Amino acid sequence: NWSMENYIEKTIKEIRERVGDKKVILALSGGVDSSVAAVLIHKAIGDNLNCFFVDTGLMRKDEAKKVMETYGKNFKMNIECINAEDRFLTKLKGITDPEEKRKIIGKEFIDIFEEQKQKFKDADFLAQGTIYPDVIESQSIKGPSSTIKSHHNVGGLPEEMEFELLEPLRELFKDEVRKVGKELGIPEYMIDRHPFPGPGLGIRILGEVTKEKADILREADDIFIEELRKNKLYDKVSQAFVVLLPVKSVGVMGDERTYEYTAVLRSANTTDFMTATWSHLPYELLEKVSNRIINEVKGINRLAYDISSKPPATIEWE
Numbered sequence: 001n002w003s004m005e006n007y008i009e010k011t012i013k014e015i016r017e018r019v020g021d022k023k024v025i026l027a028l029s030g031g032v033d034s035s036v037a038a039v040l041i042h043k044a045i046g047d048n049l050n051c052f053f054v055d056t057g058l059m060r061k062d063e064a065k066k067v068m069e070t071y072g073k074n075f076k077m078n079i080e081c082i083n084a085e086d087r088f089l090t091k092l093k094g095i096t097d098p099e100e101k102r103k104i105i106g107k108e109f110i111d112i113f114e115e116q117k118q119k120f121k122d123a124d125f126l127a128q129g130t131i132y133p134d135v136i137e138s139q140s141i142k143g144p145s146s147t148i149k150s151h152h153n154v155g156g157l158p159e160e161m162e163f164e165l166l167e168p169l170r171e172l173f174k175d176e177v178r179k180v181g182k183e184l185g186i187p188e189y190m191i192d193r194h195p196f197p198g199p200g201l202g203i204r205i206l207g208e209v210t211k212e213k214a215d216i217l218r219e220a221d222d223i224f225i226e227e228l229r230k231n232k233l234y235d236k237v238s239q240a241f242v243v244l245l246p247v248k249s250v251g252v253m254g255d256e257r258t259y260e261y262t263a264v265l266r267s268a269n270t271t272d273f274m275t276a277t278w279s280h281l282p283y284e285l286l287e288k289v290s291n292r293i294i295n296e297v298k299g300i301n302r303l304a305y306d307i308s309s310k311p312p313a314t315i316e317w318e
């Protein structure tokens, strides 16, 4: 019979016994799984855990800052923030095909990961936030998600093993991981977050990805999420975000004609992410978000709401 206190205590003890005074490395994405794994392992072995966070330049607003503050400053974990924005954006220059973008982003991740492994050659363990559904998925034949779109998560990257794997969450379901995270004192807003795809804003900026567009999208997305939270709707939808289209349209602001980007609000409700319906968000909220984004975000002058279900649409636009 599973109890939270037992689980945490037992797992910390197991990690200590297994790792001893050896070193562990972990790629911290800021997502629930890698974060909870990191905090658990840190409780067990302290400074012998070395984390790194890769800022791809395709993260949400203040993501690197939040991760460094929460886990570096508050939990006092060893984390290096690798600023790889230039690397990713340079590789993505001129690329418009969604799958090609995914491959480029995935490959760059692997390269950085390999560099980190080189850097921490003296470590014996590679820790990952693998959870039970990941274990099951990797044992089954490819599901639709892996055949329709190639997924690149930091989770299961490198195949060849110079390190022993340390996966303390292997037996847990997502809701259990969240409970463990809360029990360990991770702030709620870091635990209850919607899923965020590995390629990040790279697949929410349709067409070519540039820093200018990423900055615009970050601001717009942040406003949408802030308003959902303020109106207690964030937890009522499964995933919500803004998509930036490579389309400009004419608008008017004051006495001036504008010619700026069009963005789309996307919010989906689902239990398994295989099928989804669009969220029936209140008009008042949509109106507020629209006014705020168009007034506050320079570069967007028109906003649409995505009313497509999955299938036949997908949740993401690329």
Ligand code: XMP
Binding pocket: 102, 149, 150, 151, 152, 153, 195, 196, 197, 198, 199, 239, 273, 310, 313, 314, 315, 316, 317, 318
């Ligand atoms: P779609 O767009 O296929 O998305 O309906 C279903 C879920 O998967 C996420 N998604 C990804 N996650 N790497 C990821 O880690 C990816 O390349 C990727 N593509 C889609 C999407 O955010 C949604 O939760």
